[in-house]
Structure formats: C-alpha cells, structure tokens
Amino acid sequence: MTVNGRPQAPLMTNTQADRVKEVARLAGRPSRLRRREFLAEGPQAVREALRLHGHRQDDGGVVVDVYATAEALDRHPDIAEQLVAVDAPAVRRVTADVLAAMSSTVTPQGFIAVCRFLDRSLDDVLSTAPRLVAVLVEVRDPGNAGTIIRAADSAGADAVILTGASVDPYNPKTVRSTVGSLFHLPLVIGAELDGLQDRLRSAGLTVLAADGYGPLSLDDLQDASASRRLTTGGQGNAAAPTGKKPASGVTAAGIPAGIPAGVPFDRADAESGAGRSVRLEDPAAWLFGNEAQGLAPEISAAADARVAVPIYGNAESLNVGTAATVCLYASARAQRLD
C-alpha cells in the first residue's frame, strides 16, 4: 500500500510491541540521553517539529519517526501534506491504543513525533551575535521552564540557555508547555555556570540578574530607555527634565527630574569599566533563578546589574515565569524601538 506515492507500513495494533515500548521510554530521561531523542506530542508540536525538520535537512533533519492515528490524519490534512513537503519519514499509522501506550499524556491527540535533540553548543549560539538571551539557572519545574521558553520565543529572544542543574527541556511536560516554541529558537543545555557570565559578556551581552532584592528597578531602566528614545531619538543623551514628581509611594518607579544617559552599573565602576551603564536597549542576557531560592547571591552579584521587577501589590514574590515574561518583554520593547 502506498500513500502519496510512498510505501506505507502496516497499521500498528500491538501495544506490547518493542517499538511501542521504546517510544514510551522516551518519557524518561535515561532513555532520552542514550538515544538523544525526545517526544513531541500532539498536532501543534508535530507541525512545528516538521517545520524545523524542513529547515535542517542538511543536518539530517529533526524528525525521526511520526506516529498517527487514521482519525488524526483525517482531521489534520495539513500535517499529511507537510510530511511530504519537508521530506519527513513516512508516517506510521497506529491505533488509538498504541498511541496511548506510547504517550506520556492522557490526550496525545493522535500524533507523536520522535525527534532528535535540538540543542546547540554555547559557542555556536554566542557566535551568532544574539541580542536577547534568557538563561535559566537551576529552574527545576518543567512547566516553568516551558513557560519561559515560550515567553522568550514570544519576546523574540535569540536563544535560551539552561544551566546544568536546570530541568531537562526534553521532558514531555516542558515540551508540551512550550506549545511548539522549543522548535523556534536555539537552546543550549547543561551550560557550565563557571565562566558563563564572562562568555556572555565577551559576546557583547550585558548580563542582567532578575533578582527581587536587586537595587535597580526594571521600571527605572524602562523609564531611562523611553526617555532617551523620545527626547533624543535614542542617542542616549540626557533627557530634558519633565518637571513631574513621582506619585507618592512609587518613588522607585518614578522619573527623576533629569534622567541620565544610562542607569549606573550595580557593580563597582572600577570592575565594569568607568562610565559604563546599563541601557535596556543594549543586547542583554537575563539570568532567571530557581523557583524557591532565586539566584544564588554570588551569581547575582557577578552580573552587570541586579534588576528587580517591581511588585506594586501585596504579593511576596513573583513566579519565575511571570518575572521572566516582564523582563524579556521590557528588553524586547526597548531594543526594537531603539
């Protein structure tokens, strides 16, 4: 039997088959690391995996195998077309029971793709002159990691770097919560913390630590950036005084009467270069820390600046995904308008 002129394998019906068990095992890390493969589940993830596959043919592609039920193929004819268009392996038709046995989720929605690991080396990523990078330092929750990868993609970040002790982004829960964004931007996995900040700086990135206890407020960075842009066309000169007092109780978020060209670096000037300052419109790497502990003090202190997302209400702290969203969007806005 052929489909679109290609021979088609017979329907897989045996939930106990070795191949089914091998696919299911990819939900676990040891099997993923051994095979350097992971699962993309559901039509949206499979679509994005195939799209990237089409762009990576020179490297042997991304998609190793696609499994789908007849019903799902009928419901998503665009995927069947895409499989041919991007020269992906022929889809293997499976029963709903086989798909369920392969899947880590209760609703795989008829599609699973086995994909090759996507991550790139830190050197590789830094050599592309990135302007906005998210660094996950010991972020442990799969859902949080996925949310941050998706937010980084939305904000147009050029890469996401995960340090060694962070959650494995090929975890099925993380893959799911990126809703395809895992396939949109380069990932670096298992980055060594030692020396990382220097390497980021060497690549032209200002290193910003998202730190609720940081002395700089993201609001101040945004105000200074907006002021430079609106009053001088982004040349970074001093803004004209606005003559406006900050509202009571929001001093940290208010505008000083004369906004300097940049907010002074948190680190001693002697260390970071005299006269240098943090400008939100400059290329930046944001460091985001562990859910419970935040960034370790020595990591935060080594950054070019420790920046707090303001908390206007009574919340004790911000979820790391929320903080990352606010920081990455603030940088993206400043960079795009500059």
Next chain:
Amino acid sequence: MTVNGRPQAPLMTNTQADRVKEVARLAGRPSRLRRREFLAEGPQAVREALRLHGHRQDDGGVVVDVYATAEALDRHPDIAEQLVAVDAPAVRRVTADVLAAMSSTVTPQGFIAVCRFLDRSLDDVLSTAPRLVAVLVEVRDPGNAGTIIRAADSAGADAVILTGASVDPYNPKTVRSTVGSLFHLPLVIGAELDGLQDRLRSAGLTVLAADGYGPLSLDDLQDASASRRLTTGGQGNAAAPTGKKPASGVTAAGIPAGIPAGVPFDRADAESGAGRSVRLEDPAAWLFGNEAQGLAPEISAAADARVAVPIYGNAESLNVGTAATVCLYASARAQRLD
C-alpha cells in the same frame, strides 16, 4: 494541656476519623460549595490566611480550623505566634499521616487551614472605585488562574473577577499556585457575562480585551502613554515629533511622528462617545479569555478596545498567564507614573 494559655485538643492520630475525611473532601467542589469553605495548604498559604483573618474579625474571620504537625509548628514558630496574635482558632495538632490524609498535595509541609470563602459581590467590589481589574472569562486551567491572580496581585490590581464558566479559584491547585495572593485582593466569582462590561464601564473602567487578533498593539498604548507623560507631564496633549522612524518590521511597535492624545477607540466613535480614546493610564478592566479559544468574538467586540500583546518572535500565541502579566504590568506602570 495548654499552649499559650489556651486549652489544647489532643493529638489527632486516626487517619480514618470523620473530621479527617471532611477536611479531605474540601479538595472536591461539591463539598466546598456546600460548606463554603476551602483548603489553604502549606505554611505560606496559612500565614496569609491568618493575616487576612486578623483583618476580618468583624465578619467572623477567615480561618475556621488550623491543622499542623508538631514538627511544622517547631519549624515555623512565627505561625504559632500569629495564631495567637490574630485570635485564630486553636491549632489542632495532627500526625504527619493525618495531615497527609487531609491534604490534596503530596507535600502539605505540615500545615492546613480550613478557610471560609472570601469572594465578594461584583457590586461590592465595583463600589470601591477600582483602578485596575483582571477579568477571567472562562479561564479553565487551575494553574493559569492561579498565575493570573498572583500576577494581578503583583501588579497591584484592585480585584480579580472570574466569570461563571471559569475554574473554581478555591480548587486546591489554584490556591497553591497563587502562593498566598488569593488572600491579598478581592475576588468576584461566578460573575454573569451578560451586562458585565456595562457595569465595569459604569464603575469608571475602560474595558480592554486582551485579544491576539486585536487591531491595537499594547506597544502603541504604552508609547502613547509614555509620550504624554514625558513631554507634557501626563496631561495627555500631543507629543512632539521624535523624528525617528520605527525599525523595519516593527511598524506596529514604532512611534508615529506625532503621537495623538490617546489611541482612538476600537469601537465606532458614535457608540463610545465622540473624541474618547484609550489611555493606558486610565482605570481599566482587562478581559482575559479561555486558554484554547481566547475571548469569544462577541465579548471581545463589545470591549472598548481589543488589544494585542505583540509577538516579536515565532510563537503562535501567548499563554494566557503570560499575556495577562504583560497587560497588567503595562497598565500598572502607566497608572502609577501618571
């Protein structure tokens, strides 16, 4: 036996006791609705529940019962002190097994409080002249709802309104993911969609629909707001031309040469009042829609404006929690600086 001069009930050791089962049943909605009580689990949630309890003594308080292991009481002496300070019911000491049997989570961390429902009526909340309100329209995922409530609290919102078909915020998963914020700001539950937008407007709120397909970009609203503030002291007059062209590909996010006093309403001027315009610094109610479908078109169309959070990268869409975070922080910033 007494603790802090108060009689203490004997240690609860029987995991099969009726009281244990009654507490455990509060993980389910029918029991919560019948008793109008819910579970706060873990030291942080119990602390916040007790803090609110201290402020609500006139209404009979918030906390009905507190259960704790001896180890947890030792580890968190501040909670034992707080129990006395806020005149809460005496803590009931339980074994770790009893606590586990009561809890909906695998790690209750030694503390559970049974709390009275906190929600208020829509009239009640709108009568307080709120300036920033988040409205969850059929948000179904407990974690998303919790993330938005926490983000609303962080952004200093005055209330969160959940429409009838939204997830129950007293769901233990939602309570957990608010990390105490559930106790920080007023909630309205089961709000009728019919007539809701008119009531919000009558309370002086501009109704903004967070809608990925909206014709207005949040960037434009932010630019116009920043421009008014920086050039005119927030009086809303036309900004001076910046002479700066938007970067290629980001027209929607760029600054027009002359920024108007406000961005024109999305709705026909005839409907919304001639000359009115959307100003991000004005009091606002943001509508956030369902995870899969977003806001229904008729709900979005009835808002004063449909506002899209820009997607700079390749993401197909934003997680509703991410979108809500960006929108609420943008409003909070504009309002606080105005």
